[in-house]
Amino acid sequence: xxxxxxxxTACSLQRHSNSTHIIAIIPxxxxxxxxxxxxxxxxxxxxxxTLDNPGDLITRKHxxxxxxxxxxxxxxNVSLSFVAHRKNITVWEKGFGTxxxxxxxxxxxxxxxxxxxxxxxxxxxxxxRIYMKIKxxxxxxxxQLFVESxxxxxxxxxxxxxxxxxxxxxxxxxxxxxxxxxxxxKEFKFSMxxxxxxxxxxxxxxxxxxxxxxxxxxxxxxSKGCINSTSTxxxxxxxxxxxxSASHFVSQGPLRLRRSAESVRATAxxxxxxxxxxxGCVLAAVGMVCGVVMYRAKVSKVKYQPLPTFES
Ligand SMILES: *[C@@H]1O[C@H](CO)[C@@H](O)[C@H](O)[C@H]1NC(C)=O
Ligand SMILES: *[C@@H]1O[C@H](CO)[C@@H](O)[C@H](O)[C@H]1NC(C)=O
Ligand SMILES: *[C@@H]1O[C@H](CO)[C@@H](O)[C@H](O)[C@H]1NC(C)=O
Ligand SMILES: *[C@@H]1O[C@H](CO)[C@@H](O)[C@H](O)[C@H]1NC(C)=O
Ligand SMILES: *[C@@H]1O[C@H](CO)[C@@H](O)[C@H](O)[C@H]1NC(C)=O
Numbered sequence: 001x002x003x004x005x006x007x008x009t010a011c012s013l014q015r016h017s018n019s020t021h022i023i024a025i026i027p028x029x030x031x032x033x034x035x036x037x038x039x040x041x042x043x044x045x046x047x048x049x050t051l052d053n054p055g056d057l058i059t060r061k062h063x064x065x066x067x068x069x070x071x072x073x074x075x076x077n078v079s080l081s082f083v084a085h086r087k088n089i090t091v092w093e094k095g096f097g098t099x100x101x102x103x104x105x106x107x108x109x110x111x112x113x114x115x116x117x118x119x120x121x122x123x124x125x126x127x128x129r130i131y132m133k134i135k136x137x138x139x140x141x142x143x144q145l146f147v148e149s150x151x152x153x154x155x156x157x158x159x160x161x162x163x164x165x166x167x168x169x170x171x172x173x174x175x176x177x178x179x180x181x182x183x184x185x186k187e188f189k190f191s192m193x194x195x196x197x198x199x200x201x202x203x204x205x206x207x208x209x210x211x212x213x214x215x216x217x218x219x220x221x222x223s224k225g226c227i228n229s230t231s232t233x234x235x236x237x238x239x240x241x242x243x244x245s246a247s248h249f250v251s252q253g254p255l256r257l258r259r260s261a262e263s264v265r266a267t268a269x270x271x272x273x274x275x276x277x278x279x280g281c282v283l284a285a286v287g288m289v290c291g292v293v294m295y296r297a298k299v300s301k302v303k304y305q306p307l308p309t310f311e312s
Contacts, residue, residue, distance in 0.1 A: 004032025085117035146222035156251035205253030
């Protein structure tokens with residue numbers, strides 16, 4: 001038995017079949033699958049046929065021909081939900097044990113009560129100060145937290161470019177940045193003005209690269225503070241795991257710039273277009289594979305015989 005186009009080994013029907021069932025997993029874009037469409041659906045058709053001799057193009061004893069299709073509605077409704085607020089990040093590292101980073105926004109410079117996670121995405125007007133605190137909790141005493149860089153970007157993905165630098169290599173980059181004196185060595189409090197950057201895109205995450213060091217050791221990255229030059233690699237190669245941890249990525253958000261009613265409407269349209277696009281992607285992903293199970297019982301009228309071998 002074979003599909004429309006059995007030339008690809010992935011189209012073999014033997015792969016998943018057993019002695020009682022023929023199981024076919026058929027790609028939508030291979031094995032001779034034909035695509036048709038009507039008003040509402042995309043229809044992917046293929047068929048399973050028997051052949052007398054492997055490689056024959058025609059058959060005179062057409063014993064079995066099973067046509068089948070998978071169809072997918074061209075339109076659908078999708079809804080998207082996500083948890084905006086990022087949880088604590090817990091890591092384990094040799095010499096430091098288990099430690100946790102907490103990155104939260106605060107309503108004012110008292111840094112007392114963090115903003116309720118249910119309030120995300122947070123809305124700011126231009127010029128409002130954004131108060132942020134990163135706090136590390138470690139089972140090992142005598143450790144200190146260091147914030148190497150902080151950036152604003154539309155996604156909380158460390159590899160996303162371009163970003164807006166707030167902090168880089170321990171140096172202040174944003175002119176409105178203010179560092180508030182911490183309660184202890186394991187926290188970092190800072191604030192900055194809500195910036196125009198937020199206004200150009202829907203949302204912004206603040207993402208920081210942080211690390212832990214042995215407190216009071218002058219050889220650690222933490223005690224060096226701002227390093228201006230780009231040739232800071234020696235300190236990395238000399239790194240001893242015991243006195244400083246690797247860099248960890250923490251992020252929080254999203255933040256939004258408060259908009260006028262007009263721009264809200266514009267965003268809504270954008271979002272709808274996005275949803276259509278996402279719907280398309282989901283459909284494509286779901287539709288990559290379609291499966292067929294045939295029961296031999298249904299075709300029991302057919303007599304199966306071993307195929308003659310080629311020996312001349
Ligand atoms: C063949 O596969 C089908 C589907 O996975 C299964 O229900 C059936 O029990 C299998 N038959 C044998 C003999 O393993
Ligand atoms: C999508 O939602 C709209 C409005 O809720 C509804 O009229 C329509 O039938 C839905 N379409 C599908 C394919 O479910
Ligand atoms: C996050 O860590 C802080 C301590 O740094 C702790 O008080 C808080 O309960 C933690 N939150 C969650 C959700 O685990
Ligand atoms: C850490 O310090 C606290 C008080 O500063 C002390 O009670 C505790 O025993 C110390 N733990 C370790 C593992 O040294
Ligand atoms: C850092 O670099 C800037 C120019 O890139 C220079 O103006 C500044 O003096 C440097 N600071 C230190 C501490 O080297």
